[in-house]
Amino acid sequence: MNTRIYGILCFLLYGALPLSAQWAKTNGPPGIRATQFYESGNVLYVGTDAQGVYKSSDNGNTWVAANTGIDNRQVLSLAGDGTYIYAGTGATDTGTDGVYRSSNQGATWVAANAGIQDKSVNRLLVAAGQLFAGTVGQGVYKSSNQGTSWTNANGGALGSSSIYAMFYAASRLTVEADNYLFYTFDFGNNWFVDNGPTAFYTIDQILQKGDTVIAVAGSNTFWTHNGGVTWSNANLLDPNSQIDILGIDRKNDTIYAAHSEGIFRSLNWGVSWTNLPSSGLRFGKRYNYNFRISGPNFLISCEEIGIYKSSNKGSTWTQVPLNQFEAASTIDNALLVIGNTIYSGTHNDGVYSSTNQGDTWTKTGTANPLDTLSNAIIFAMLNPAPNIILAGACGYGLYRSADNGSTWTHITSGLPVQAGTGFACINTLALSGTKVIAATTEGIYYSSNNGLTWAATNIAGSQVLYSSGLAVNANVVVTGIFSPTLGSGIWRSTNSGVNWTLVNTSVMDVIAMGAGGNNHFYASNYNNNYVSSDNGLSWSAVGPGIPFDVGGFAILSFNQFVFI
Numbered sequence: 001m002n003t004r005i006y007g008i009l010c011f012l013l014y015g016a017l018p019l020s021a022q023w024a025k026t027n028g029p030p031g032i033r034a035t036q037f038y039e040s041g042n043v044l045y046v047g048t049d050a051q052g053v054y055k056s057s058d059n060g061n062t063w064v065a066a067n068t069g070i071d072n073r074q075v076l077s078l079a080g081d082g083t084y085i086y087a088g089t090g091a092t093d094t095g096t097d098g099v100y101r102s103s104n105q106g107a108t109w110v111a112a113n114a115g116i117q118d119k120s121v122n123r124l125l126v127a128a129g130q131l132f133a134g135t136v137g138q139g140v141y142k143s144s145n146q147g148t149s150w151t152n153a154n155g156g157a158l159g160s161s162s163i164y165a166m167f168y169a170a171s172r173l174t175v176e177a178d179n180y181l182f183y184t185f186d187f188g189n190n191w192f193v194d195n196g197p198t199a200f201y202t203i204d205q206i207l208q209k210g211d212t213v214i215a216v217a218g219s220n221t222f223w224t225h226n227g228g229v230t231w232s233n234a235n236l237l238d239p240n241s242q243i244d245i246l247g248i249d250r251k252n253d254t255i256y257a258a259h260s261e262g263i264f265r266s267l268n269w270g271v272s273w274t275n276l277p278s279s280g281l282r283f284g285k286r287y288n289y290n291f292r293i294s295g296p297n298f299l300i301s302c303e304e305i306g307i308y309k310s311s312n313k314g315s316t317w318t319q320v321p322l323n324q325f326e327a328a329s330t331i332d333n334a335l336l337v338i339g340n341t342i343y344s345g346t347h348n349d350g351v352y353s354s355t356n357q358g359d360t361w362t363k364t365g366t367a368n369p370l371d372t373l374s375n376a377i378i379f380a381m382l383n384p385a386p387n388i389i390l391a392g393a394c395g396y397g398l399y400r401s402a403d404n405g406s407t408w409t410h411i412t413s414g415l416p417v418q419a420g421t422g423f424a425c426i427n428t429l430a431l432s433g434t435k436v437i438a439a440t441t442e443g444i445y446y447s448s449n450n451g452l453t454w455a456a457t458n459i460a461g462s463q464v465l466y467s468s469g470l471a472v473n474a475n476v477v478v479t480g481i482f483s484p485t486l487g488s489g490i491w492r493s494t495n496s497g498v499n500w501t502l503v504n505t506s507v508m509d510v511i512a513m514g515a516g517g518n519n520h521f522y523a524s525n526y527n528n529n530y531v532s533s534d535n536g537l538s539w540s541a542v543g544p545g546i547p548f549d550v551g552g553f554a555i556l557s558f559n560q561f562v563f564i
Helices: 003-016
Strands: 034-040 042-046 052-057 075-080 085-089 099-103 121-127 130-135 140-142 163-169 172-177 180-182 192-194 205-209 210-216 220-224 245-251 256-260 260-266 274-276 289-296 297-302 305-309 335-338 340-346 352-353 377-387 388-393 398-401 408-412 427-432 437-440 444-449 457-462 468-475 476-482 490-494 501-504 513-515 520-524 529-532 555-557 560-564
Touching: 003 245, 034 297, 042 075, 085 121, 085 513, 121 163, 121 529, 130 163, 163 205, 163 210, 180 490, 205 245, 205 444, 210 245, 256 289, 256 297, 335 377, 340 377, 377 437, 388 427, 437 476, 444 476, 468 520, 476 513, 513 555
Parallel strands: 034 289, 075 121, 245 289, 377 427, 468 513
Antiparallel strands: 034 042, 042 052, 075 085, 085 099, 121 130, 130 140, 163 172, 172 180, 180 192, 205 210, 210 220, 245 256, 256 260, 260 274, 289 297, 297 305, 335 340, 340 352, 377 388, 388 398, 398 408, 427 437, 437 444, 437 468, 444 457, 468 476, 476 490, 490 501, 513 520, 520 529, 555 560
16 A cells, blocks of 8 residues: 555544544445346346345346345345245355345345355255255255245255355256265255266356256356256367356347357257357456346346446447446555545556545546456556556556546556466555555566656566565565565565565565554564564564454554554
């Protein structure tokens, strides 16, 4: 985190210390992670990562919140039985809540989780008068009273498994547990493993019509015409591509499988596939989660940008306006203030700015949703000189603005390229004297001209597997490095990041670093927190008070206070 972010937080914290802290959510930046679709009657539902459930009564053209009682929940799965709509939730900051249900088309939700309240529910299935829940790392649970109570259905076999798919056909319940299909004839009392051609594949998408089932694992499909007794061999949808399938659905007997760049179509229930030309879908390193056909519309749910829609069978796509959803974008430690303007990077939607304390947000630098900045994961931001903003991305290198974000230039000169993944991720940016320093997934780089061009340090290149965290006290800089070749641990520079020396090999996997007065530095990893009182030369664990085995993701120090 850069020093200007510290300045914002210092001001907020210092002003709030003698008062009762009060927080209000801003109106952006816009963004929502949409997960799984489910349709019941004329109502289409979608789960979200942080805002419960939304619903649409016009095949996904417009959406409204349907989350009273389930708001602020991560919804991983949806199902229904004609009486209730069920939502399987995942772990959030408030804990894990198992299953919720609604009897009024999502107007209100109540917990239906006795016996499953502490589980993340990845899949839900209604079959044979039972409600089944596939969990993350805890196998299968079942309810015979519409979710009022739940019992273990692991049969002593699946208790530590993650369940990625489920279907019921020909009197047998089949689940994908980790990377094997298991099946049961007695609703989970006894399980049998399928050692056929699906073994070792992780099936996560199912399309069923009676005893005919198409199963998708990554870019491969399988099919069965006898409810899962026998399966076809793996069928790669496109031999020239390894694009993973994010969902599969049908319109009559035409099968469509969606991927991040468009649609495959099969006219023979999965035996052969054709890749259909598509345009308008946004690219980037975001996750695409689910695919659904609703009336005339094809719908894809995405990370950060919500839902994309096609009304011509996947030929062209448009984004459903994000103002239909409450803002829930992901911010990766990338905040910056210049004067009265706040800048925020997002996890897959570039950079936004606000001039009114977060009431409204504007995307900076571009009106084109298909350029690289619009689709960048921004991990770090820095204001090294007047009017200049640097935005460090993952996969696309660095962006630089010389006019406070109005226009941007894609900076690549001197920055590392990783084979098959584009430019290395820029995890942290910092300023020491006249040098801008970047911690990347291929080590440390520096710039002497405010980010226009870059040079490698002595801890850079493919021999460095990861670097993260930068903290600066005048011309002394520290960072965390993972490199089996050069040495892993904390490295230190005394000339503003140009040359580095390994000073500690016991503090590994550094996530965050901070600088304090009186020659103090701080570092955190996943399991512990450390302090140096001699400007980074020696390190020891911080004093008591932080729970055991708890690391930090951000560090702030000012006056005599340290926040982790």
